[in-house]
Structures are given as C-alpha cells and as structure tokens.
Amino acid sequence: MSVGSKQILRMASGAPDMALAVEIQLPVKALSHNQTSLARLIERAAAGDTAAFEQIMIHSQQRVMAMTWRMLGNEADARDASQEVFLRVYKYLKRFKQNQDFFGWVYGITVNVCRDITKERQQHSERFTSFDAGNEESAFAIPSCGEGADDAVMHAQQRELIARAMAHLPVKERASIVLRDLEGLSTEEVARILNSSATTVRSQISSARRKIKIYCDQYLRK
C-alpha cells in the first residue's frame, strides 16, 4: 500500500473466499507529497536548473495568468505580466524560504508586477481595459448567433459590467477583492500577500464590494 492511501477490505456477504478492496487516496498525504516535490523543484531551480523552473512554471502558470488577467483585464497585458512575474520569481527564488507558502509568494510578486504595469499604463494615459467593441482580443466577445444566444449575450454583458466595475477600483482594492473573492484566499492570507493588516484588507474588501454594487445598481437596476 502506498503512502498516503488507506485500504479498506470488506468480505463479500455469502462468499467467504471473495473480498472487495477499496483504496482511498488521502488528500492530506497527497498534498504533502506535492509540496515535497514542489520544494525539490524550487531547490533545483534556485540552484540554476531551468528544467526544474519550467516545471514550476507549468505548476503555477494558470494561477498567474488568471490573476494577471483579472488585475489587468486583457490577454495581451496578462501574458506580458505573467512573463515578468516568472522572470522575477526566478530572479528572487533564492530568497524564498521553504516554510513560506510558495503560491502566496508568487501572488505577492504578481500583485507587484500588475501594479507596476498599471502605473506605466496610467503614465501613458491608456485605458485600463481593452473591452472595446472592435478589439479582437476582447475576453468577453459576445456570440452573434446560435443556440442559447440570448443567455450568452446576457452572460457576456454581465461579465463586461463586472469587468468595467473592477476597472474602476484602485489597484489595492482590486488586488484584495481578486485574492479574497475570486482566488478564495482568507483575509489573513490576503493581508500576508499584500504586506498589510487584516483590518486594512477587510476595509479594502468592503469598499470594493460597495463600489461594485453601486456600479451594478446603476446599470442593472435603473
């Protein structure tokens, strides 16, 4: 029996020579195994093993891309930001401590990168999102026809509404609500990632939810 699994044997009724074996993978042990392998990968990558670092990227690329997309609002910026995130991760990997939460650490870098990109964008007086009608890369392209087109249209409109509401949030509030409500982290974890206090994060989350509600009220309930 492998480590991290539990085997249950049950004798079949009426047939003493037959038994049913059920092997259940224990999630705690499995998570520990993943963490161990990730820790090894981090050690190797910190020593300069690019193959190990590529494995780390494969492990975390979806989270990073989702986070950057939610922070920046379009695929092109999300790609550039994710690339910069992984470059910084590689650069500062030697500073990472094994007792830290790796993905929390990566989230912190991601927030910093997105904040830098947002600042650059504001300096160039560009818009936050690229949800223009003619933009081919728009993430919320509305399907033109087909089965359930009405639902899809309404769904896309709602998503665009939320995207615009998110675009009006300050960077800190946006990061807080993305990490708390969309990435599902606890308030304490968000505070740790943002180098802030839980009270501050709660205040930012409250303010962000209020602004989003007001924005939605203006367009949905008028």
Place this chain on the structure above:
Amino acid sequence: MNCKQVQELLPLFAGHDLDDRSATRVAAHVQSCALCERSASEYFESRQLLQQFAPPSFSEGVYSGMRQRVLREISEESLAPALPQRIVSLFRPNLSWAVATAVLLAVSGLAFYLIATRENGPQQVSQRSEQPNTSPSPKNLQAATATNSGNGGWVTTIQNNAVPTRGTAQMNRPAQPPRRTNSTGPLVADVAANTPERPSMAGSTALPVNNLTESNVVPATDATGSERTLRVDMQTSDQNIRIIWFTRQPAKQGTPGKSSKHDQEASSRA
C-alpha cells in the same frame, strides 16, 4: 444595531467576513428590516456576478510561448550579465566593502590625528604667548626683543595699518613679547595692529601697536645661528606703505636698544 451600522457591515456580511457575533446581529436586523434586506440581497447578487469575472481558458500555445520567452530571457541573462547590473552589483551591500571602508576610515582618522598633533606645535606657542599682555607696551616690546635675541634669534613682524610714528628711532619700541616655548628653533612673531588713523611718518611719539596677533609665530630662517635678527613689519593704513625694521644683534646681547645694526625700509606707493 440600527440601519446605518448594518449598512456599514453589509459588504462584509455578504462575503462572510464578519465574526460570528456581528454576523448574528446583522442577520437579525436584516430579517426585521425590509430596506436592509434588499440591500443585503443586492450585495449577494453583485458578489455572484463577480464570480463571473473569470479568465478565458488560454490555449496551451499561450502558456508554452510564455514559458519559452521566460527561459530564453533567463538563458540570455545568465550567459551575458549586463553592464548596468555589474555596476549596480558594485553598490550592493557587501561585507568586504564594509570592512574595507571601515579600515579606510580608521586609517584616515589616524592620519588626520597625527597631522593635527604635528601642527599643534606653533599653535601652542601662540596660545601661550596670548596669555597676559595682549596690548603691548614699548616696555614689553623691548623685553621681548631682549628675550628673543638672547635665545637664538626671534624675528618679530609688526603689521600696523596706522603707524603714527614720527621717526625711525621709536620703531623698535612697542612689541609683544612672544614667549619662548620648548620649541628650539628661531621664531617669527607677526604682530598686527589696526588703528583707523592715517600714518604720519614725522614726529617722535611712541609707536602704538594695538591688536597684536601673535598667532603667526613661525620659526625664523636664521641659517647660521650666529646672530639674532629682529624684524618688525608695520603696515600703515595705506596699503601701499609698509615699514620693515630689521635688528641684528649679537648672540649675548640683551636689549634691542643696543643692537648692532638697524635697517629701515619703507616702500613708497606702488
């Protein structure tokens, strides 16, 4: 709990971010207040809408392209570190640099201390000579001249911007005696006196010398050591007129009045 307080807490209540006690009180109020109940439902609704803010499913090509770009940049940076990075690395905190800086500071401080103590010799002379008689009298000058000439050749320079002397005979009278210290070499005393009066070279009044500045006492340049020379420079109020008086005395002679030779030199206007 009133409506205003509940409205403040509703955003956190909708996200289950309140502690149990506050959440219970808000829930009780919401059940009894229609307005707050509607607000709470709107918060829940907007939070559900927020869940739709999900990224699209990126293709594997997007991810692999990103990884390749990252790895390419890493390899380029590892192969050829940029010159700016090398420069920046020089300014990073480093223990060896810190130690080197500390040693350099210590050596500099020691050198400064040694130089300062070497230069204190003449300053000590001037400090001691400043002691009781800062306003000279002719008697003091004579005594000083006698003392100096008796100990190996003092040279005293008096710079006076207004020398109301009437003749050359009185010019050896006033001076502040620079006191002999443990310094063995001959010294020069620069004595400056500033009076607003215009100099008059005629007459026989005593030479008033004010504001003696004895800080300029320096070793004289008596190469032979056989004779002692007293030099008195007097700068009149006219910058173009400077009176220089030399007195050469034998080694065992006591007073400047008995000097062997008196030289006077007055430079006229340039």
